[in-house]
Amino acid sequence: MIGYNRFQLYSLLAMAVVCLAIFGVARSMMKPQTYPGDRTEVRDCRWCGGTGEGGDEREMAMREGMPPRGGGGGVCPGCRGKKKLSVIVPGPNHPAVVRGSVRDLKTMGDEAMSPEAAALLAFHENRSPGPVKGAVGGAKVLFDNGSKRVEYTVPASGRIKTMLVPGHYKVTVTADGFQDYHDEVEVAARREPIWDERARLVTEESVADQTEVLFLLSR
Numbered sequence: 001m002i003g004y005n006r007f008q009l010y011s012l013l014a015m016a017v018v019c020l021a022i023f024g025v026a027r028s029m030m031k032p033q034t035y036p037g038d039r040t041e042v043r044d045c046r047w048c049g050g051t052g053e054g055g056d057e058r059e060m061a062m063r064e065g066m067p068p069r070g071g072g073g074g075v076c077p078g079c080r081g082k083k084k085l086s087v088i089v090p091g092p093n094h095p096a097v098v099r100g101s102v103r104d105l106k107t108m109g110d111e112a113m114s115p116e117a118a119a120l121l122a123f124h125e126n127r128s129p130g131p132v133k134g135a136v137g138g139a140k141v142l143f144d145n146g147s148k149r150v151e152y153t154v155p156a157s158g159r160i161k162t163m164l165v166p167g168h169y170k171v172t173v174t175a176d177g178f179q180d181y182h183d184e185v186e187v188a189a190r191r192e193p194i195w196d197e198r199a200r201l202v203t204e205e206s207v208a209d210q211t212e213v214l215f216l217l218s219r
Contacts, residue, residue: 034088034094035090035091035093035094035095036091036093037091037092037093037094038088038089038090038091038093038094039088039089039091040086040087040088040089041086041087041089041193042084042085042086042087043084043085043087043193044083044084044085045076045078045079045082045083045084045085046078046085046195047076047077047078047079048076048078048079048083050083050084051076051083052075052076052079052081052082052083053074053075053076053081054074054075054076054077085195087193087194087195088193088194089193089194090189090190090191090192090193090194092166092189093165093166094165094166094189094190094194095163095164095165095166096163096164096165096166096187096188096189096190096209096210096211097161097162097163097209097210097211098143098160098161098162098163098164098185098187098210098211098213099159099160099161099162099210099211099212099213100159100160100212100213100214100215101132101135101158101159101160101213101214101215102135102136102139102141102154102158102160102173102175102215102217103132103133103134103135103136103158103214103215103216103217104134104135104136104178104216104217104219105134105216105217105218105219106134106218106219107133107134108133108134108216130157131156131157131158132157132158132159134158135154135156135157135158135159136154136158136175136178136217137154137155137156137157137158138153138154138156138175138176139153139154139173139174139175139178139215139217140152140153140154140173140174140175141153141154141160141171141172141173141215142171142172142173142174143162143164143169143170143171143185144169144170144171144172145164145165145167145168145169145170148165150162150164154175160213164187164211165187166187166188166189166190167186167187168184168185168186168187169184169185169186169187170182170183170184171183171184171185171213171215173215173217175217177219178217178218178219179217179218179219181215181216181217181218183215185211185213186211187211188209188211190209191209192209
């Protein structure tokens with residue numbers, strides 16, 4: 001039998017306490033943040049539909065995206081057989097996804113002649129890898145809703161992806177070599193429930209819960 005002196009026992013105890021603390025912080029960070037106006041509901045697991053069973057993994061993958069690790073043995077890998085999960089129903093103050101791009105108007109060519117055509121092109125390109133056509137990297141985008149100002153620096157890809165509280169924003173875009181650009185954007189409130197990440201059922205926000213933007217800069 002291995003013996004421990006008092007110092008070694010205290011050291012082991014301290015390490016155990018630290019490990020538990022780290023584990024607790026990690027779990028709390030995975031829990032979705034709530035905001036004023038949010039409410040919590042208990043719903044059938046989105047992965048198994050409330051059966052608690054694993055089902056066919058290929059079918060689940062097609063429905064929800066890549067299956068999470070773990071599970072197996074006929075038990076749903078999302079709720080782990082519990083059938084029900086807690087979800088957050090977002091309120092009017094819960095930040096929503098704003099995504100889009102900042103581009104050089106000149107490089108857009110004929111697409112820029114029609115706002116509808118440009119918006120459609122942007123919608124598809126915003127979800128493709130690599131830089132968007134006419135990307136203006138380094139541009140500064142300022143969102144101002146009258147009570148809060150949020151500045152976003154556009155990466156080299158030209159893409160924008162940020163979180164903003166729903167509401168009406170005045171937008172100013174500045175970039176070296178381009179005229180200042182002014183626009184207004186209405187950020188829509190989220191509608192889809194937010195599932196606890198500990199359920200390992202994380203998928204990207206639905207298109208309905210995202211606000212698309214396209215800012216075309218002139219020289």
